[in-house]
Amino acid sequence: METKFETLFFNRVNQQYKPVKLDNLLAQHLLITGVTGSGKSTTALSIMMGMKAFHQNLIILDPTGEYQSIPNSRRVVLGRDSFLDVNHLNANEIGKMLDITHPQLLSKLPLAIESLQISRNVLKSTAVYKKIDRTRDNHQFNLKRLRIANKDFDLNLIADQLIEEFVIPRNDDKADFTLLGQQYDQDTIQSVWSDLETLRLALRSLKVTELPEDSSDNHIVHYDVGYLINLFVTHRASEQSLIIDLSEYANDIHLSQTLIDILTREVMINRQRFPKKFPVVVFIDEAHRYLPKVIASDNGIFSILREGRKIGVDLMLSTQSPLDLSAKLIGQFGSFICHRLGSPEEVDVLPPALQKSRLELMALPVGEAFLKTANSSDVTLVQITPASVEHNTNNISFDI
Ligand SMILES: Nc1ncnc2c1ncn2[C@@H]1O[C@H](COP(=O)(O)OP(=O)(O)OP(=O)(O)O)[C@@H](O)[C@H]1O
Ligand SMILES: [Mg+2]
Numbered sequence: 001m002e003t004k005f006e007t008l009f010f011n012r013v014n015q016q017y018k019p020v021k022l023d024n025l026l027a028q029h030l031l032i033t034g035v036t037g038s039g040k041s042t043t044a045l046s047i048m049m050g051m052k053a054f055h056q057n058l059i060i061l062d063p064t065g066e067y068q069s070i071p072n073s074r075r076v077v078l079g080r081d082s083f084l085d086v087n088h089l090n091a092n093e094i095g096k097m098l099d100i101t102h103p104q105l106l107s108k109l110p111l112a113i114e115s116l117q118i119s120r121n122v123l124k125s126t127a128v129y130k131k132i133d134r135t136r137d138n139h140q141f142n143l144k145r146l147r148i149a150n151k152d153f154d155l156n157l158i159a160d161q162l163i164e165e166f167v168i169p170r171n172d173d174k175a176d177f178t179l180l181g182q183q184y185d186q187d188t189i190q191s192v193w194s195d196l197e198t199l200r201l202a203l204r205s206l207k208v209t210e211l212p213e214d215s216s217d218n219h220i221v222h223y224d225v226g227y228l229i230n231l232f233v234t235h236r237a238s239e240q241s242l243i244i245d246l247s248e249y250a251n252d253i254h255l256s257q258t259l260i261d262i263l264t265r266e267v268m269i270n271r272q273r274f275p276k277k278f279p280v281v282v283f284i285d286e287a288h289r290y291l292p293k294v295i296a297s298d299n300g301i302f303s304i305l306r307e308g309r310k311i312g313v314d315l316m317l318s319t320q321s322p323l324d325l326s327a328k329l330i331g332q333f334g335s336f337i338c339h340r341l342g343s344p345e346e347v348d349v350l351p352p353a354l355q356k357s358r359l360e361l362m363a364l365p366v367g368e369a370f371l372k373t374a375n376s377s378d379v380t381l382v383q384i385t386p387a388s389v390e391h392n393t394n395n396i397s398f399d400i
Pocket of ligand 2: 040041042285
């Protein structure tokens with residue numbers, strides 16, 4: 001069966017439906033753009049509902065809880081009925097999640113995590129791992145045992161453990177270099193102190209990683225989102241889509257950014273580890289909010305854009321303005337659905353084929369867009385057929 005959208009895009013010029021192959025629309029990533037209210041989410045929803053008819057695997061990262069009524073979906077709310085297992089994360093991701101920026105703390109973070117892993121799994125302790133007066137030999141022995149032990153650890157102790165990492169030898173003739181350290185490096189600890197306090201605050205308010213308080217309530221099933229992602233990228237999920245609702249963190253832009261970064265990277269890592277023939281589409285709505293100003297080369301969204309195609313991971317992104325994305329990112333998209341744009345500058349960063357319709361682009365009615373698919377420089381003015389289900393827009397209605 002050829003997977004083609006038959007009645008999704010109505011060609012406004014020749015007044016006929018334009019058949020569009022799913023592959024052409026998605027295989028080189030799709031950018032949906034347009035000012036607020038121009039119809040992006042409605043378009044995305046129509047495409048996703050169409051995709052499900054083709055039994056396409058779909059993961060929706062929903063930063064605002066907008067996609068609640070999609071039928072046949074496994075929807076989890078991070079921080080409420082699902083959690084992120086920190087034991088899957090590397091030090092870099094944990095650093096980002098906790099917004100640790102001090103170079104001294106960042107450089108000690110991998111060691112602190114390793115120490116907490118030793119404490120819990122080798123020493124069976126619930127306390128921090130003391131490095132002061134510990135011999136190098138003893139530490140090596142513990143590290144060897146850790147190799148074959150579990151690697152889980154108590155993230156709540158990370159600030160205290162970081163202090164334990166700042167140990168140095170004595171600076172007199174009693175210095176013993178066979179020990180990891182004999183005294184605390186007071187100067188450094190003082191210089192990182194306020195960052196440590198901020199870190200403690202971040203730990204207190206972080207509820208991504210823990211089960212909610214009512215986790216003993218066995219009516220609520222708690223999911224590890226890493227596990228769900230793994231399931232959805234390695235198994236055909238013909239009936240269901242996975243929606244990860246991140247709305248609990250909607251007010252914390254930094255954390256939302258980091259979570260989307262981590263979750264998209266999780267998609268890539270799982271897929272690289274278990275290559276599969278069938279494609280997976282990841283959709284991120286309102287991406288302008290969640291793209292950091294400076295994109296690191298290991299950013300999850302960027303790595304899907306750059307390397308996803310090779311392993312069958314396609315990205316569908318919506319954003320209010322193409323200016324939200326760097327030229328480097330825009331260059332990775334093969335397909336574009338451009339709803340109304342607000343300024344000529346926004347049109348300027350689009351592929352040349354779309355720039356020809358500059359004036360029309362800035363005057364499009366709601367639900368209409370210019371469509372350009374991969375492998376073609378044709379641009380078509382289309383009206384998008386809304387799906388029968390609705391997404392919740394943020395408009396609040398009042399009962400008067
Ligand atoms: N193709 C369409 N046909 C008919 N109505 C539409 C269409 N697209 C959007 N609308 C209507 O326009 C309104 C705004 O649409 P939508 O929420 O999709 O915009 P948006 O671009 O996602 O906005 P925002 O940036 O604020 O999220 C909705 O009430 C929706 O019903
Ligand atoms: Mg929207």
